[in-house]
Amino acid sequence: MSSARPTGGATSRGIAFSRPADCAQRQRVHGSCAGCEVRDIAACSAIPSRELHELEQLGGKIRLSPGTTLVREGDARTEVHTLVSGMARQVRLLPDGRRHVAGFLLPGDFIGFSAASHHRHSVEAVTESVLCSFSLPSVRRLRERYPDFDANLFEQACGELDKAGSYLTALARMTPVERLSAFLLHLSGRQHALGGRENHVDLPMTRADIGDHLGLTIETVSRTFSRLKQEGVLYFEHPHHIELRDPPRLRELAGL
Amino acid sequence: MSSARPTGGATSRGIAFSRPADCAQRQRVHGSCAGCEVRDIAACSAIPSRELHELEQLGGKIRLSPGTTLVREGDARTEVHTLVSGMARQVRLLPDGRRHVAGFLLPGDFIGFSAASHHRHSVEAVTESVLCSFSLPSVRRLRERYPDFDANLFEQACGELDKAGSYLTALARMTPVERLSAFLLHLSGRQHALGGRENHVDLPMTRADIGDHLGLTIETVSRTFSRLKQEGVLYFEHPHHIELRDPPRLRELAGL
DNA sequence: CGTCGAGTTGAGACTTGTCAATACCGGTGG
């Protein structure tokens, strides 16, 4: 029986991704909920505008610079967060260094759907990011007081479960081309909904992040990108900024 | 660019798994909530005993024989369910026949965490099963009326998200041995909690089901079982009933 | 201009998937 084979996982080659000191760079910043960038899309949109001052008292905003860690896998859960701007990734590390990026967080995403007492993933900023944080007890009180907020959270949790189901299928049964195509379409759609250019994708994360998300190596990610580029489906303005030149074909490749 | 390669997926060899007629075998049966087998573990445990008559009026029990379908992928969602006894599987089919088994449902499991209007998976009975069903509006009313029920559902949804995260990591970054080991430990633990023998696993599903769940082919599943058997980690009383002979070693193989 | 990290590309190894034959189990019918 072969021992665990550290297949993939960017850190399996000896580079530690999570630098301990990075946690310290959390900075509290001020911000009013009324002018919040994600006021309309986040779960707290259910709270009436005239009562936002209460929210502001309970919550705090945190600014993270790229690569810094918001919460560390294994730490006790004390807060939940909503991403206000930027991009973050949820990361899990296996004992032997293999890495799994559970997902990329975009503005409006809620961080904190878990029944566990400790964090099951680290959360790291991919780009400069701002997050809104609430203590667990605060959230409990808000949920009791604002049923719509509670319902929003439940709805969003269900949406997360739907999304998880799609990723599960992708990882279990799809080829690299399908996985990457679906990933690009998904991200492009979300970024477009948030105000980005249609049929464009920003990929501020590294190829290792993408690979660790899709269950592939960086080389396979790179090769797959190259094939899609060569086919004319993708156009690279930059390795981190891609135009989807043939969305229908891409959807086809993604398995619809 | 190679076209989609139907790797794995039991149905990719031409056998249709979902037989249309199977839906018809749903049978409504009577049952009192007070004597329900999962009274203490299902979400509805939050509803006081003296008010169970209301539940009984809203809900209905359904008996499914092995292989029959409860809901079909793509159908409109009108009900939620709780598995009372037996085992069911959640299945998704890709256009070319590849199959993904999103999960196996055990007594107490809730079926219906989704933000979508249509079912994203089919649900099929693996063994003779009994389920409890409620219409979507009924559930909404129950959630409004019983905050503890609502909280239970939310908690269970969060637990599902935690579980999904583990599967995601397994599919993205783990070897066949690790996937199968973790699967057996997980299922064994759940079955033990439900009254099964410790360190024993019942596997009423086929190897194809297991493979389609773990992102492997039936051959790889079988070979992996054989290796674990040969190592003395597993003992086969039957292809569908396994004893875990060396749980510590199995945990080690599963990556803890 | 040199260095460093990230990304791309190439060649070969290895695991898993594919194809195919055989063994096994349960149910049916003689």
Added chain:
DNA sequence: CCACCGGTATTGACAAGTCTCAACTCGACG
């Protein structure tokens, strides 16, 4: 009670795709 039959599981040989290892390119930064 036993032989037969269909579906399932196991095992083997081979092929294919991805991973591994390594060289090279590119761009940012000092």
